[in-house]
Amino acid sequence: MTPIRPVFIVSDHTGITAEIIGKSLLSQFPGEAFATESLPFVDSLDKAEDAANRIRDAWKVSNLKPLVFSTMTDAAARSVLEASGALVMDVYGHFLAMMIGELGRPAVPVKGQSHSASDAGAYHGRIDAVNFSLAADDGLATQKYEQADLILVGVSRSGKTPTSLYMAMQYGLKVANYPLTPENFEQPGLPDSLKPYMAKLRGLTLRPERLAEIRSERRPNSNYAALETCKRELDLAARMMRDAGVPVLDSSARSVEEIAALLRQSLLKGAR
Amino acid sequence: MTPIRPVFIVSDHTGITAEIIGKSLLSQFPGEAFATESLPFVDSLDKAEDAANRIRDAWKVSNLKPLVFSTMTDAAARSVLEASGALVMDVYGHFLAMMIGELGRPAVPVKGQSHSASDAGAYHGRIDAVNFSLAADDGLATQKYEQADLILVGVSRSGKTPTSLYMAMQYGLKVANYPLTPENFEQPGLPDSLKPYMAKLRGLTLRPERLAEIRSERRPNSNYAALETCKRELDLAARMMRDAGVPVLDSSARSVEEIAALLRQSLLKGAR
Numbered sequence: 001m002t003p004i005r006p007v008f009i010v011s012d013h014t015g016i017t018a019e020i021i022g023k024s025l026l027s028q029f030p031g032e033a034f035a036t037e038s039l040p041f042v043d044s045l046d047k048a049e050d051a052a053n054r055i056r057d058a059w060k061v062s063n064l065k066p067l068v069f070s071t072m073t074d075a076a077a078r079s080v081l082e083a084s085g086a087l088v089m090d091v092y093g094h095f096l097a098m099m100i101g102e103l104g105r106p107a108v109p110v111k112g113q114s115h116s117a118s119d120a121g122a123y124h125g126r127i128d129a130v131n132f133s134l135a136a137d138d139g140l141a142t143q144k145y146e147q148a149d150l151i152l153v154g155v156s157r158s159g160k161t162p163t164s165l166y167m168a169m170q171y172g173l174k175v176a177n178y179p180l181t182p183e184n185f186e187q188p189g190l191p192d193s194l195k196p197y198m199a200k201l202r203g204l205t206l207r208p209e210r211l212a213e214i215r216s217e218r219r220p221n222s223n224y225a226a227l228e229t230c231k232r233e234l235d236l237a238a239r240m241m242r243d244a245g246v247p248v249l250d251s252s253a254r255s256v257e258e259i260a261a262l263l264r265q266s267l268l269k270g271a272r
Numbered sequence: 273m274t275p276i277r278p279v280f281i282v283s284d285h286t287g288i289t290a291e292i293i294g295k296s297l298l299s300q301f302p303g304e305a306f307a308t309e310s311l312p313f314v315d316s317l318d319k320a321e322d323a324a325n326r327i328r329d330a331w332k333v334s335n336l337k338p339l340v341f342s343t344m345t346d347a348a349a350r351s352v353l354e355a356s357g358a359l360v361m362d363v364y365g366h367f368l369a370m371m372i373g374e375l376g377r378p379a380v381p382v383k384g385q386s387h388s389a390s391d392a393g394a395y396h397g398r399i400d401a402v403n404f405s406l407a408a409d410d411g412l413a414t415q416k417y418e419q420a421d422l423i424l425v426g427v428s429r430s431g432k433t434p435t436s437l438y439m440a441m442q443y444g445l446k447v448a449n450y451p452l453t454p455e456n457f458e459q460p461g462l463p464d465s466l467k468p469y470m471a472k473l474r475g476l477t478l479r480p481e482r483l484a485e486i487r488s489e490r491r492p493n494s495n496y497a498a499l500e501t502c503k504r505e506l507d508l509a510a511r512m513m514r515d516a517g518v519p520v521l522d523s524s525a526r527s528v529e530e531i532a533a534l535l536r537q538s539l540l541k542g543a544r
Contacts (some may be wrong), residue, residue: 001323014533017296020289025367028379040533065374070298087374089367095297102337102359130434162402165437255395261286261312
């Protein structure tokens, strides 16, 4: 059995950045076993000392040097963590020093800038975008399409809603989504509510087998979930998009984050 | 006028990790002006060469050495970026070397592990959580509360929905939310649908002025948005939570990420 190495995510704020970095790096060592503990809001020297003690304790128990991914804006608190002897990988400790060298001015250590509400404009923009995407989910509020940055089009359960919400949350984009139902295929061309917005339409598709699987979770043994139905709807949707010249993305083997990043890139390219 | 320094986010995958790190570090230099460009999916040496050329061009135009935040799993592609002469801050270049030293084994460079669908279990868990949170939004699907990891309770517009969705997306937690309406205050005690789930209830509150502001955006000059109404509802909600012993979080000056991280911490503490 592989021994389990302790991993700590330590931050003086939410720990979201440190968590993402840690996850990303740990995944490059698939043969190792890790036990991860998050210690967010470690925002005083006392709390840093507590964290360092927990790290030392875990080391004693496991007999393996712990890995620490951290975002500590305060240099003194970083030193407290480092004094634990663990392998401390702190984004500020390393990259901030590089930046200070290049920019020739000191950093202003403000905790958790990237995940706080302090940049009020950008922050409210993201919340507005989430509210927009909820309001314009599943073909609702087509009268608001003028305000949308992007309108996702696809058959039922093709991944439109999570993608819309993720893009709103991560990028502050107002993303509407429009489901293609069997009725939409009875008329030639795009549904009327979509026609004025060609530049911001993007299609989502996926493999029929995957769609059947997803639909079966919702309505097992239904006509809706039958492989034949899925194939037919996906074919008709693909033809509609191709005829109208709407770019289409296949979500089968992609995560929401990947689809979101690809869609955003395609919007930026379209705007150039 | 402060000269504008070019910043590049370069990744062989979505660039989400590099973007978060860059944002976090740049925010520590409030006096500087930056122009950020994202170059995701730089997944070949040719594309890395193109990226390096764009970086060189931006340097010529601005006359300031560009900053590059990157997540490039391939060492050769990293070298291509570094050959641009810009200040390249690559998470893999630095921290991965530290980890290899400690773990005593090579890394397996898999692109974008942290934002791909490759960890299928965890990934589907997150999508399931998003679907759950959508289904159990705004007091819907109370019959599913048994499955919830967390049930947020608060008056209308207290920030329950974005928080629920964020926690589902980020942490894979199934978060339901229940709005307290004036009718709920006519009966003593918690609403019946909440009573069996004390351990997973958390309240959200905010300053009445902020609530009135938010409600006014939705229904200007309404009784619903009046400061008096907001004060009364918040008071009644606060009393209900206090009497029932439900922990409450104030979202007034906090971002969704901060609230989410605090709530998660409070759930973990509750479980210990």
